[in-house]
Amino acid sequence: MGATKLYEADGHSFILLEGYGHGEMVPTNQVVIHDHNEAILLDPGGHKVHYEVLNEVSALVPVNDLKYLFFSHQDPDIVAAANAWLMLTEAEAYISELWIRFIPHFGVDELLIPRLNPIPDKGMRLPLGNTELLFLPAHFLHSAGNFQVYDPLSRTLFSGDLGASIGPPYVEVTDFDQHVQYMEGFHHRYMPSAKANRLWADMVRGLDIERIVPQHGAYFPDAETSRQFIDWVAALPGAVELMESVYRVPE
Numbered sequence: 001m002g003a004t005k006l007y008e009a010d011g012h013s014f015i016l017l018e019g020y021g022h023g024e025m026v027p028t029n030q031v032v033i034h035d036h037n038e039a040i041l042l043d044p045g046g047h048k049v050h051y052e053v054l055n056e057v058s059a060l061v062p063v064n065d066l067k068y069l070f071f072s073h074q075d076p077d078i079v080a081a082a083n084a085w086l087m088l089t090e091a092e093a094y095i096s097e098l099w100i101r102f103i104p105h106f107g108v109d110e111l112l113i114p115r116l117n118p119i120p121d122k123g124m125r126l127p128l129g130n131t132e133l134l135f136l137p138a139h140f141l142h143s144a145g146n147f148q149v150y151d152p153l154s155r156t157l158f159s160g161d162l163g164a165s166i167g168p169p170y171v172e173v174t175d176f177d178q179h180v181q182y183m184e185g186f187h188h189r190y191m192p193s194a195k196a197n198r199l200w201a202d203m204v205r206g207l208d209i210e211r212i213v214p215q216h217g218a219y220f221p222d223a224e225t226s227r228q229f230i231d232w233v234a235a236l237p238g239a240v241e242l243m244e245s246v247y248r249v250p251e
Ligand SMILES: [Fe+2]
Pocket: 073, 075, 142, 161
């Protein structure tokens, strides 16, 4: 746990809060992107990590600078603490339009609900300080309404659950082939569609990517490991096909 500045230049920084969660919880990565006087927190995490993440974020940026929250999709390891984040900050939150009416079930106060903003299926651009971030459509990777964030200044892609690794004993991927063992099980079960995998790879190949940071596990620290990861996703089979044999009435 702790914060690492993966990029810092000219009033812009991309900060990774790595490996929050303990015991049976899947550890989560959180990201802060700060540009001049505005910051966004990506995938803030659930209740159990809220206090620690809040402490860390407040140490990194003035809380008044936290203008935006981004939820890549609707899972509890991302949005469960939405109410607390909205209460403690003035931030506007962004999530797929598919999930706007589901998030209040996590216990978001009625007065805070207007600060949940829908991201349209085709994605959008969000101004941040003197720059602009891209919310990229990444539907079915794994959620039906799912987005990733590309920061053009640090040339970093936050890929949400895509690229998640479970249990690697390191934070940076140096040997891609050796790293596949920590990603494979998760992707073969959670990423349903080979076609969505390929469409995503085609889309992000059009971006200038220096590193890729997923919501769980180790990140791809340079252009070469990021390219290897994108190639791996392009050839990844879909979970639906891999699981055809389980569609049987249980005995
Ligand atoms: Fe998820």
